[in-house]
Amino acid sequence: MKDSSKRRGSAASPCAACKLLRRRCAQDCVFAPYFPADEPHKFACVHKVFGASNINKTLQELEEHERGDAVRSMVYEAKARVRDPVYGCVGAISSLQQQIDDLQAQLALTQAQLVHMRMHSHNNHTHPLAFNDSTNL
Amino acid sequence: MKDSSKRRGSAASPCAACKLLRRRCAQDCVFAPYFPADEPHKFACVHKVFGASNINKTLQELEEHERGDAVRSMVYEAKARVRDPVYGCVGAISSLQQQIDDLQAQLALTQAQLVHMRMHSHNNHTHPLAFNDSTNL
Numbered sequence: 191m192k193d194s195s196k197r198r199g200s201a202a203s204p205c206a207a208c209k210l211l212r213r214r215c216a217q218d219c220v221f222a223p224y225f226p227a228d229e230p231h232k233f234a235c236v237h238k239v240f241g242a243s244n245i246n247k248t249l250q251e252l253e254e255h256e257r258g259d260a261v262r263s264m265v266y267e268a269k270a271r272v273r274d275p276v277y278g279c280v281g282a283i284s285s286l287q288q289q290i291d292d293l294q295a296q297l298a299l300t301q302a303q304l305v306h307m308r309m310h311s312h313n314n315h316t317h318p319l320a321f322n323d324s325t326n327l
Numbered sequence: 328m329k330d331s332s333k334r335r336g337s338a339a340s341p342c343a344a345c346k347l348l349r350r351r352c353a354q355d356c357v358f359a360p361y362f363p364a365d366e367p368h369k370f371a372c373v374h375k376v377f378g379a380s381n382i383n384k385t386l387q388e389l390e391e392h393e394r395g396d397a398v399r400s401m402v403y404e405a406k407a408r409v410r411d412p413v414y415g416c417v418g419a420i421s422s423l424q425q426q427i428d429d430l431q432a433q434l435a436l437t438q439a440q441l442v443h444m445r446m447h448s449h450n451n452h453t454h455p456l457a458f459n460d461s462t463n464l
Contacts, residue, residue: 241378248412256413263417267404275385276393279416280400286423293430300437307444314448 206233211242220249224261232265239268343370348379357386361398369402376405 204215205222210233215222225233236245245264249257270279277284341352342359347370352359358379362370373382382401386394407416414421 239381240376241381244376244378248408252412260413263414266417267408267415271385271404275389276397277400278404279420280403283416283419283423286420286427290423290426290430293427293434297430297434297437300434300441304437304441304444307441307448311444311448 203227206230207237207242210234210237220246224249224257235272236261236264236268239271240264340364343367344374344379347371347374357383361386361395372409373398373401373405376408377401 203209204213204227205219206225206227206229207221208215208219209227210230221233240248245261248260248264252260267279270282274281340346341350341364342356343362343364343366344358345352345356346364347367358370377385382398385397385401389397404416407419411418
């Protein structure tokens with residue numbers, strides 16, 4: 191509501207997308223709700239990576255309630271690609287996958303130590319006489 | 328070497344990119360080494376998501392030895408966006424991040440159990456008489 195009232199009339203300021211593309215910002219502009227004029231970098235970035243026409247097409251193909259998330263994920267991807275033109279956000283995926291592998295290995299080791307410790311403790315409870323023979327874990 | 332000899336002469340078959348864009352595939356075509364004619368879907372996918380002109384620009388801005396990885400990461404991202412137009416590969420990032428949070432919580436719990444178990448075992452070694460009072464972990 192606030193947005194459309196602000197954008198009513200010929201003096202309405204164009205959204206960041208229409209400003210960059212130097213075109214009239216229509217009242218039903220598909221970009222306007224997601225690319226406000228005061229965040230020009232956001233559109234510049236997705237435009238550089240995906241191109242305005244592809245973003246337009248993607249948004250048009252989605253339900254309105256999905257568009258906000260789509261824009262957020264495209265902005266995230268585009269920023270990653272601008273920062274790292276070779277790997278983009280696939281670099282982040284590889285690094286997260288590596289962290290998962292490391293954590294899984296560490297967890298398996300810790301679980302094995304715990305099982306060992308429990309067996310050891312159980313043996314000590316069952317055979318108190320073996321107590322002094324099993325101090326090394 | 329094999330590629331350039333295959334593509335010599337006017338009868339050379341265009342790469343997947345030039346075929347889709349219906350243009351002549353020059354001998355120094357920037358797409359040809361990464362988008363062979365027998366994998367048309369690969370280019371179609373990145374073209375749909377990033378646009379041929381943006382891919383061209385990205386490749387031109389990179390060193391030749393970086394281009395293969397850049398194409399692979401763009402193909403990965405594009406396939407993810409085609410599969411999931413709302414979240415693209417940012418969906419994978421969220422899911423990996425969630426896995427990391429879960430693994431970290433599980434690891435912290437297991438480590439705490441191990442520390443508890445070690446203290447318990449240490450107490451049993453130091454005070455063997457307390458042995459039967461500490462069966463609950």
